Amino acid sequence: MHAWPASEVPALPGKGRDLRIHDTATGGLVDLAPGPVARIYVCGITPYDATHMGHAATYNAFDLVQRVWLDTKRQVHYVQNVTDIDDPLLERAVRDGHDWSALAERETALFREDMTALRMLPPREYIGAVESIPSIVPLVERLRDAGAAYELDGDVYFSVEADPHFGEVSRLDAEAMRLLSAERGGDPERPGKKNPIDPLLWQAARDGEPRWDGASLGPGRPGWHIECVAIALDHLGMGFDIQGGGSDLVFPHHEMGASHAQALTGEHPFARTYVHAGMVGLHGEKMSKSRGNLVFVSALRRDGVDPAAIRLALLSHHYRADWEWTDQVLQDAVDRLARWRSAVSRPDGPSADALVEEVREALAQDLDAPAALAAVDRWAALQHTEGGTDEGAPGLVSRAVDALLGVAL
Incomplete structure (x- = not known):
């Protein structure tokens, strides 16, 4: 499976700062100092209805991580999956009378278009669950043979x-895990399980559903969590720098994935840091496919909204915050984009060297994009009220906003 084209990231003078970011597993900020190649895995879409603003906010957060690392002169090894076989995809295909694989292909293609328009940096490997089944x-066979899995x-x-490290990612008690398991694709009420929250690794073939050769497992299809484990281990190995996704993936997905990998390898941790983006709401509820209260990136683009304004709307909220999408949020972003473009269109302006360092510092401190935007706002206001004589300043601001925030002026 191929990703989307990469937009060029302008080089800036000097060097960026190492990232200090919130780790879900410890509940506090941690200092990240990866090696020459920073490794990150971000969970991708289930392609039956892409791309809403909740998706966009999540991938924007981890795009910022990449940009901070690139500014420190590191390379970034970014891997993202596509869950192109799962219950919600099959259910949507049946509901709408579509072939499930054609639905997945169509929505994945739309996701690529949205990511390109929003200038999200693509993963080095973009891997589907179906193509990962041989891995x-x-x-699953190894887990079963080692006594870490069982048949039912x-x-x-x-x-x-x-x-032995199960529970360290989410830090939830047993009852909370059971409730979230039931809510997020698990089957805690199924009789015969050793533990109600034990997750499915391989589902035996069901009538009318797609199936693949599972060797000694028999025909069927994979569970949700083992998919990401196989992809991450194949391409990143254990102990990569960041496992990322929305906050709704903390449990069960990231908790279970970590335990799968740790039981398989005998090593700990699966990821050094677990980073999660907040949820985006609409009309007082979390934006989600099940509720149908979605604002789609593609719909906004069709209505003529500049993708740079969509990105600024996302950046105006801290990545860990839960927030509400409104018409005013978008209008504020449109207005901000106009002010910034007007400011950098002049032949000279106030010195921007300090601004670049302000943006770098804001992003290095737990991806504080709102603080970075405020710094650019101050420079733009000064440009409009007083101007300046530095001929290189507008160009430097434009390059910095592009390189660090992903917004093309």
């Missing part, structure tokens, strides 16, 4: 008791 099957009526479940 997934042997992992032909299905194979992971035993959470097999990982």
Whole structure:
């Protein structure tokens, strides 16, 4: 599976700062100092209805991580998956009378278009669950043969008791885990499981559903969490720098994925840091496919909204915050974009060297994009009220906003 084209990231004078970011597993800020190649895995879409503003906010957060690392003169090894086989995709295909694989292909293509328009830097590897099945099957077999998994009526479940570090990512109690498991694709009420929250690794073939050769597992399809584990281990290995996604993935997805990998390898941790973006709401509720209260990037683009304004709307909120999408949020972003473009269109202006350092510092401190935007606002206001004589300033501001914030002026 191919990703989308990369927009050029302008080079800036000097060097950026190392990232200090919130780690879900410890509940506090941690200093990240990756090696020459920073490694990040971000969970991708289930392609049955892409791309709403909640998706865009999540991928914007991890695009900022990439940009901060690139500004420190590191390379970035970024991997993202596509869950192109799962219950919600099959259910939507049946509901709408579509072939499930054609639906997945169509929505993935739309996602690529949206990411390109928003200038999100693409992953080095963009991998679908279906193409990962040859890697997934042997992992499930290894877990089963090691006693970390068990069969139940032909299905194979992971035993959470097999990982002594289980629970360290989400830090939730058993009851909270059970409730979230039921809400987010698990089956805690199924009789015969060793633990109600044990997740599915391999689902035996069901009538009318797609199936793949599972070798000794029998025909079927993979569970949700093992998909990301197989992809991450294949391309990044254990102990990569950041596992990222929306806050709704903390449990069960990231908790279970970490335990799968740790039980498989005997190593800990799966990821050094777990970073999660907040949820975007609309009309007082979390924006989600199940509720249908979605604002789509593609719809805004069709209505003539500049993708740079959409990106500024996302950047105006801290990545960890839960926030509400409104018409006013978008209008404020449109107005900000106009002010910034007007400011950099002049032949000279106030010195921008300090501004670049302000933006770098804001982003290095837990991706504080609102503080970075405020710094550019101050420079633009000074440009409009007093002007300046530095001929290189407008160009430097334009390059910095592009390189660090992903907004083309």
